[in-house]
Amino acid sequence: MVEKTSTRTLEKLAAVKGMNDILPPDSARWDNFEAAVKTLMARYAYRPIRTPIVEPTALFVRGTGETTDIVEKEMYSFEDKLNGEALTLRPENTPGVVRAAIEHNLTYDGGKRLYYMGPMFRHERPQRGRYRQFYQLGAEALGFSGPELDVELMLLAHDLFSSLGLRNVRAEINSLGVASERRAHRAALVTYFEKHKQLLDADAQRRLQSNPLRILDTKNPAMQEMVSQAPQLLSFLGDVSLRHFESVKRLLSGCGVEWTVNPRLVRGLDYYSHTVFEFLTSELGAQGTLCGGGRYDGLFEVLGGKPTPAVGWGMGIERVLELLKEQGTNASLPTVDAYAIIPDAAAFPVAMHSIQVLRRAGVSVQMHAGTAEGMGSMKSQFKRADSTGAQFALIFGADELANGQVMVKSLRDGRGEQQPRSLDTMAQWASTLQLRT
Ligand code: ATP
Numbered sequence: 457m458v459e460k461t462s463t464r465t466l467e468k469l470a471a472v473k474g475m476n477d478i479l480p481p482d483s484a485r486w487d488n489f490e491a492a493v494k495t496l497m498a499r500y501a502y503r504p505i506r507t508p509i510v511e512p513t514a515l516f517v518r519g520t521g522e523t524t525d526i527v528e529k530e531m532y533s534f535e536d537k538l539n540g541e542a543l544t545l546r547p548e549n550t551p552g553v554v555r556a557a558i559e560h561n562l563t564y565d566g567g568k569r570l571y572y573m574g575p576m577f578r579h580e581r582p583q584r585g586r587y588r589q590f591y592q593l594g595a596e597a598l599g600f601s602g603p604e605l606d607v608e609l610m611l612l613a614h615d616l617f618s619s620l621g622l623r624n625v626r627a628e629i630n631s632l633g634v635a636s637e638r639r640a641h642r643a644a645l646v647t648y649f650e651k652h653k654q655l656l657d658a659d660a661q662r663r664l665q666s667n668p669l670r671i672l673d674t675k676n677p678a679m680q681e682m683v684s685q686a687p688q689l690l691s692f693l694g695d696v697s698l699r700h701f702e703s704v705k706r707l708l709s710g711c712g713v714e715w716t717v718n719p720r721l722v723r724g725l726d727y728y729s730h731t732v733f734e735f736l737t738s739e740l741g742a743q744g745t746l747c748g749g750g751r752y753d754g755l756f757e758v759l760g761g762k763p764t765p766a767v768g769w770g771m772g773i774e775r776v777l778e779l780l781k782e783q784g785t786n787a788s789l790p791t792v793d794a795y796a797i798i799p800d801a802a803a804f805p806v807a808m809h810s811i812q813v814l815r816r817a818g819v820s821v822q823m824h825a826g827t828a829e830g831m832g833s834m835k836s837q838f839k840r841a842d843s844t845g846a847q848f849a850l851i852f853g854a855d856e857l858a859n860g861q862v863m864v865k866s867l868r869d870g871r872g873e874q875q876p877r878s879l880d881t882m883a884q885w886a887s888t889l890q891l892r893t
């Protein structure tokens with residue numbers, strides 16, 4: 457009997473709003489995704505980097521940009537109780553990667569190709585495809601200035617989508633040129649928006665001074681028409697920028713990647729230059745951007761490093777997995793090779809040892825677990841075994857054990873054949889099996 461320790465029922469606790477549990481069997485989709493990423497990154501010679509989840513707040517104020525949505529309203533910032541340091545849960549990982557590259561002088565002997573996967577935190581209104589803790593995969597190529605790296609990174613994302621079996625993902629590209637070209641464009645943009653001031657909403661009024669480029673990003677339907685007529689950055693690009701952009705387009709096409717130019721694809725920060733791109737789907741409603749990236753040649757300097765050209769992207773893993781589900785791509789669910797049936801707890805000493813031998817030989821085995829009342833009926837144990845998808849059951853019955861054997865029963869071939877096996881030769885037997893796991 458269980459003793460009552462208290463008469464008070466404690467309140468149930470729930471996860472923080474917008475932060476999700478990832479549970480089996482769905483978690484298998486995540487494993488499959490991560491496995492595909494690791495294989496592909498190795499083929500492209502990108503190496504993993506892991507940086508802290510907490511960074512100094514100043515890193516994002518400078519590296520993400522003071523006038524971005526992220527820094528203006530989405531960061532989880534707090535003061536370290538012990539020393540008063542201003543800290544933030546990372547809302548993105550590019551600033552962290554660049555900080556680490558500067559701190560450890562990663563590009564001293566040439567470029568570095570890096571990738572990361574992990575949780576990011578943004579205080580947004582939770583909805584489908586938009587969470588407060590979400591996961592990003594990111595790839596960054598540090599120390600490379602040529603358009604071929606912009607394209608290599610886009611190919612990487614493109615190949616990842618196809619290796620996962622995703623369909624209907626389109627690529628949009630644009631060029632932001634260099635700082636002087638953007639300044640000229642900015643001046644033209646401000647003049648244009650001032651002419652249409654009566655159409656600007658409050659957000660846009662504010663951005664007119666701080667970051668007019670971001671007005672182009674507006675989601676306000678009442679402003680779409682006016683914004684679509686605004687001067688385009690592309691018409692301010694000089695020869696060098698145009699050549700870079702042309703190379704990107706030509707190389708992409710040569711590799712079979714379809715693209716369209718979206719002149720309104722912008723990043724309103726000065727350290728961005730040349731190529732920007734997004735991979736999008738129309739099948740996820742408003743949260744259709746799967747991956748966004750671009751060249752950020754000025755970021756190293758903003759973070760106190762030496763001038764270092766760089767390019768990278770970030771991908772929302774939840775959105776990719778959601779699209780896979782939407783398109784009916786089934787995850788291969790994890791199963792086990794064998795289920796160990798334990799008719800009586802007295803069998804555990806021998807059974808657990810034999811199961812270990814099998815596991816070490818590469819067989820996945822799920823062991824039946826008992827309760828205070830006992831091991832449960834054979835019928836209920838077989839039902840469990842069946843539900844795991846195991847190929848065969850290992851029955852550790854007293855009679856078999858007395859003979860130094862275990863009964864092996866096939867669960868999947870319909871005949872339910874069973875055969876005793878010697879416990880001394882389990883490892884040899886395991887090597888003859890066709891395992892699925
Ligand atoms: P959006 O316009 O959708 O807010 P963003 O410009 O803020 O995107 P980035 O900072 O470029 O996004 O991040 C790269 C990718 O990370 C996005 O394309 C998206 O797939 C994903 N992402 C961004 N914010 C979230 C979030 N709150 N929840 C889930 N995924 C997200």
Ligand code: MG
Pocket residue numbers: 525
């Ligand atoms: Mg956002």
